[in-house]
Amino acid sequence: MLPSINQRVIYHVYLKSFCDANGDFIGDLKGLMQKLEYLKALGVDIIWFTPIFKSGGADGGYDIVDYNDIEECFGSLDDLKELINQARALNMEIMLDIVLNHVSTKNEMFKKAISGDKDYEDYFLFVKSPKGKDAPTKIESVFGGSAWEYVPALDKHYFHVFAIEQADLNYDNPKVIKFAQDVFKFWKNLGVKCFRLDAICHISKGDILKEYEKGDRSVHVNGPKVHEFLKEILHGAFSKDEEYYIIGEVSSPNIDKLLQYTKKDREELDAVYHFKLQETNCTSNNKWAFEENYFLPFKKRVDDYFLAMQANDAKTVNAFESHDFSRGVSRILNDNKYRYESATTLLSVQMFLPGTVSIFQGQEIGMTNAYFTDLNKFDDVESKNYINKSRSEGKSDKEILDILNKSSRDNARTAMQWSSDKNGGFSVLDEKLAKPYYVDDTPVVIPPKINPNYKEINVKKDMESQKSVFNFAKNIISIRKELKAIECGKYEMILKDDPQVLAYKREFEGHELIVVSNFFENETKVNYDLDGFKVLADNYKEQVSLENVILKPYQTIIFYK
Ligand code: GLC
Numbered sequence: 001m002l003p004s005i006n007q008r009v010i011y012h013v014y015l016k017s018f019c020d021a022n023g024d025f026i027g028d029l030k031g032l033m034q035k036l037e038y039l040k041a042l043g044v045d046i047i048w049f050t051p052i053f054k055s056g057g058a059d060g061g062y063d064i065v066d067y068n069d070i071e072e073c074f075g076s077l078d079d080l081k082e083l084i085n086q087a088r089a090l091n092m093e094i095m096l097d098i099v100l101n102h103v104s105t106k107n108e109m110f111k112k113a114i115s116g117d118k119d120y121e122d123y124f125l126f127v128k129s130p131k132g133k134d135a136p137t138k139i140e141s142v143f144g145g146s147a148w149e150y151v152p153a154l155d156k157h158y159f160h161v162f163a164i165e166q167a168d169l170n171y172d173n174p175k176v177i178k179f180a181q182d183v184f185k186f187w188k189n190l191g192v193k194c195f196r197l198d199a200i201c202h203i204s205k206g207d208i209l210k211e212y213e214k215g216d217r218s219v220h221v222n223g224p225k226v227h228e229f230l231k232e233i234l235h236g237a238f239s240k241d242e243e244y245y246i247i248g249e250v251s252s253p254n255i256d257k258l259l260q261y262t263k264k265d266r267e268e269l270d271a272v273y274h275f276k277l278q279e280t281n282c283t284s285n286n287k288w289a290f291e292e293n294y295f296l297p298f299k300k301r302v303d304d305y306f307l308a309m310q311a312n313d314a315k316t317v318n319a320f321e322s323h324d325f326s327r328g329v330s331r332i333l334n335d336n337k338y339r340y341e342s343a344t345t346l347l348s349v350q351m352f353l354p355g356t357v358s359i360f361q362g363q364e365i366g367m368t369n370a371y372f373t374d375l376n377k378f379d380d381v382e383s384k385n386y387i388n389k390s391r392s393e394g395k396s397d398k399e400i401l402d403i404l405n406k407s408s409r410d411n412a413r414t415a416m417q418w419s420s421d422k423n424g425g426f427s428v429l430d431e432k433l434a435k436p437y438y439v440d441d442t443p444v445v446i447p448p449k450i451n452p453n454y455k456e457i458n459v460k461k462d463m464e465s466q467k468s469v470f471n472f473a474k475n476i477i478s479i480r481k482e483l484k485a486i487e488c489g490k491y492e493m494i495l496k497d498d499p500q501v502l503a504y505k506r507e508f509e510g511h512e513l514i515v516v517s518n519f520f521e522n523e524t525k526v527n528y529d530l531d532g533f534k535v536l537a538d539n540y541k542e543q544v545s546l547e548n549v550i551l552k553p554y555q556t557i558i559f560y561k
């Protein structure tokens with residue numbers, strides 16, 4: 001049995017980079033099995049891994065070719081069953097990442113569509129452009145470039161919110177709804193109980209033939225029938241008395257719209273995976289630009305979000321890191337002198353907010369960005385598109401490198417650093433010999449890159465250190481699971497106007513837990529009456545006097561009474 005939603009801990013694995021058991025430099029299910037005890041020790045309840053299905057290799061597995069099979073380099077269906085059993089024996093569940101918005105253009109359904117099968121054409125969003133081979137509108141895909149792609153054989157364009165190789169499905173077609181339901185049924189039968197629905201807010205489109213202003217994503221985010229579709233899919237696939245945990249990724253910044261997916265009695269998602277924490281100092285429409293004075297507006301966005309969620313009894317999943325963002329310590333705080341303090345601060349902030357917490361692999365040891373020195377090291381479609389676009393706009397390679405080293409998703413996708421052995425203990429193969437996993441002529445899974453700092457930052461070293469991020473994380477996870485104030489306490493942000501401290505309290509039946517975090521390097525006084533409180537956790541060792549709490553650089557203290 002899983003703990004309550006507000007006490008659950010998800011550990012988010014980017015499988016190809018996690019642990020390679022068979023020495024081909026690609027992480028696999030067997031490798032993950034070797035690390036179950038490690039995850040258990042941390043206090044994990046659910047292991048979410050990004051898609052492992054047969055894919056076209058255009059977007060890290062998010063372009064699925066076969067929804068009912070696993071890419072060979074990751075393992076087999078039997079491996080997955082074994083993983084489920086092993087995890088369950090340790091009281092953990094696995095969570096599959098299901099992509100419903102689009103399929104790979106190599107998927108049978110799409111292949112049939114472009115070979116002239118009208119039935120399948122209607123699975124997708126094909127239109128005949130009034131402009132011939134030119135796209136019908138100027139709308140851009142999330143990854144840059146047109147959201148339309150021309151198919152000569154049909155003399156039509158299809159619509160894609162993400163990469164060209166990811167063709168959007170048409171959920172107005174009941175057969176597509178059925179397809180989605182069948183995907184869930186298949187994995188349910190195999191024993192999977194937790195699902196993450198990728199990019200779910202995009203599955204319904206508005207008028208895709210209209211022109212929108214540049215950057216306006218309203219035509220595909222929270223479209224008019226998104227809730228209707230989602231309910232139909234879920235109600236057809238899961239029955240009410242079954243115990244499942246279904247979260248969905250909603251990148252929409254609009255809080256009111258976000259809650260509609262998970263509000264009490266909506267019968268949609270159990271919890272919404274949002275970006276209010278991850279988009280700390282950037283915005284959802286432009287992850288490449290950072291705000292210098294981000295802090296107060298960020299606090300307000302966080303506060304508005306959690307207040308609204310609370311008022312509507314809506315559940316949420318809170319993350320500072322994922323495979324879609326660079327590392328939190330590098331992007332937001334300090335990944336150098338104060339790496340330990342920064343990593344533990346971000347973990348603390350997300351740990352006690354209402355909702356399930358999601359920790360991305362390596363976050364629990366304070367892994368940092370990769371700081372590549374060469375643009376060739378970037379593999380991700382979003383990064384590559386950004387390089388091409390920026391070059392065409394006249395940016396120098398140096399400028400582009402600086403930006404990618406701050407924001408690229410590739411920073412989070414490097415190999416997990418287990419030890420100071422070769423490749424950080426990720427794989428025994430020589431990195432020079434690492435080759436992509438090919439299907440036909442396509443490199444479908446590219447081996448991960450190794451972050452050169454693995455000798456300094458790795459699990460083994462971290463666990464042995466006085467300043468162990470892992471041990472800190474483990475400790476606050478156990479606190480999280482013990483306290484009623486976290487399971488059902490009221491949330492309230494305090495010190496709202498403090499330009500340096502993020503602080504909030506959780507309160508239940510007279511008990512209060514308070515988290516205060518200094519997001520900056522300067523020391524600062526906590527202007528709050530802490531009389532009667534005791535310290536539950538602190539990322540500095542020195543004793544604090546409760547009369548006069550001065551936070552050191554990136555210090556976090558958790559108080560309780
Ligand atoms: C989600 C995934 C991301 C992927 C996109 C398209 O945002 O998290 O990695 O690129 O959907 O499937």
Ligand code: CA
Pocket residue numbers: 020021022023024025026027028073
């Ligand atoms: Ca492998």
